[in-house]
Amino acid sequence: MASVKHLLGIKELSAQEIMLYLNSAGSFKDILKRDIKKVPALRGRTVVNLFLEPSTRTRTSFELAAKRLSTDVINFSAPSSSILKGESLLDTALTVEALGADIIIIRHSSSGAPHMLSRHIKAHLINAGDGTNEHPTQALLDAFTIKEKKGGFEGLKVAIVGDIIHSRVAKSNIYCLKKLGADVRLVGPATLLPEEFRELGVSTTTSMDEGLEEADVIMMLRLQLERQGKGFFPTTAEYFRQWGLSKKRLETAKPDAIVMHPGPMNRGIEIASAVADGDNSVILEQVTNGLAVRMAVMYHLDERKEQ
């Protein structure tokens, strides 16, 4: 059983808890294949999507997952919110809670924003991405996808490529895959990949060929274009030459390697279109699996309240 009331990060979870989410995501995925894709599991509950940073895909995924569980969903997003009128995040969250929210899904540009709220809020909190800290449901859906494709994690060679230090997706994936027993390699420019990461039990390299060698899974990260001009890398063209995933580069990995990307993609900058749309790509399946995983997370957190 999940040991915590909230899902703040993968850091706080045990391998068992991660597997629990993955296994029940399997059951929810079966439901999503049915004609009637909705179950009454959380009927009467209220879910609030508190998205204070622009997001379409994650918010939509959570919204649909919540609807599939028969909850009432409210979207509360930055441009329309009172945050713009100077209200603090905590006051906004307390207001949402007072409206009767049972589950609050929070995305915020500050790392630790959900952790701060968890000290003041009684509703269940799900971290949908906080600053450059974590994005736990993305890591769970990635793990679910890997498990479906590769059967397990033990000894699996996973390369995570790109802007590691600024990527909450990378961090949640590192914790998750390490807990599940995978062999994780981080690849990227030294300005975006501090060697201290090795202390987490992963390897780091600036060489794409070295990182991709015999890899079972290649996880490409989105390059935030605003990093250009800040001294992290000279140009996107040079970035693609060194760390972009081209068809040719892909050959370094195992022939049945899967290619993942959390989206949205910068085609031609971190990933070539031919790879994104190619046979090894599981990028769209990740999106589908995201629904099942988010249903599983909401379902289990809610169950905690019943006990």
Added chain:
Amino acid sequence: MRILITGGHVIDPSQEFAGRADILIEDGRIKTFAKEKKLRNNQAQVIDAEGHWLIPGLIDMHTHLREPGFENKETIKTGTLAALRGGFTTVCAMPNTNPVNDNPGVTEFILKKARAEGHARVLPIGAVTKGQMGEELAPLYMMREAGCIAFSDDGRPVANPLIMRRALEYAKGLDALIISHAEDPVLSDGGVMNEGLLSATMGLKGSPAIAEEVMIYRDIALSELTGGRVHIAHVSTLGGVRVIRQAKERGIAVTAETCPHYFSLTQDAVCGFNTSAKVNPPLRTRRDIEAIKEGLKDGTIDIIATDHAPHGRAEKMSRQFDDAPSGISGLETALSLSLALVEEGVLTEMELIRKLTQTPARILRVDGGTLKEGMPAELAIVDPQRRSVLKAAHLKSLGQNTPFDGMEMKGAVIKTFFGEKIMEWGQE
């Protein structure tokens, strides 16, 4: 009024004395300092200090009193009461108020307010540049006339090396001290905790130790060039200690301070996004703590200051880490935390008290920090053995922001004397 303090263990570095002594106070001044002999009680109120320490009132070179402008965080009244509670009878007030203390009018306001409402002595520190903007020099001479004892753009390091050079050259002519918050603002830009694996895994922007080291190096080099006196505030890094040590070996007249949190806590205190441990410069690593203790021991770090930085509860504890203000309310915990250095054998009791009394007085060129006969009665009675659990809510400061909340503290101030005022502190 006559008060006889008898039987205490007196530590007065200004007289190189540590031992049993009786002290007679008359009308708020030290009348007699009697070493190794008992004074007769001629109609004095007697305070038995058996088993306790008697020390000169401490001098804090680095305090934020927040007034004028941020009275929700602290006032001159509450901040000086917190000072006495912590054994400090003199505090140097940093200029980052609103308005900034960058002109004699603000200096006079602070001194006037301190005379009217303050519990302890307040020595204002003026801004180096107008509005602490780092662009134009503030009127240092007039502020000095008004009562500023040093100058600093604390919290906003003077980024432009030419302005710093001019400030040191100009201050030299006034024989004024410049206090440097040494942190390269470009290297540390946006940093909210120490840079390293922990900042990377928490997704927080790191402020690297090197930002402190290079700025200390710059300011020492400029001090050497100009002959202006520079004091390095709140040293937090191994590299910083090393640079200052080398400068002192070369005979440069730099002085330096550290704060209790930099030798008591590592960056791990911010785990869980604990904003009460957010402070600038940030808490560092075990290696840095060891280097700071080494620096205190060999004299590289001259003094201990508090960097008392009180904040309101809501702004400090209910904001996301990035947005929470930096600072620790430090006046009331400084002595207990520093006593641990004696316990660990880093400093002798004499060395510790010197870094909190005589040396800051010498650097600031002010009287005080002494129990010599004829001086104002500014002293504290300390029970070095008393253990208590710190409760932030019980602090006298309006700023209850402390990462030491709930921790056991050893050593407590039980009475503070400030002239004719005697404050007695309870167990809480």
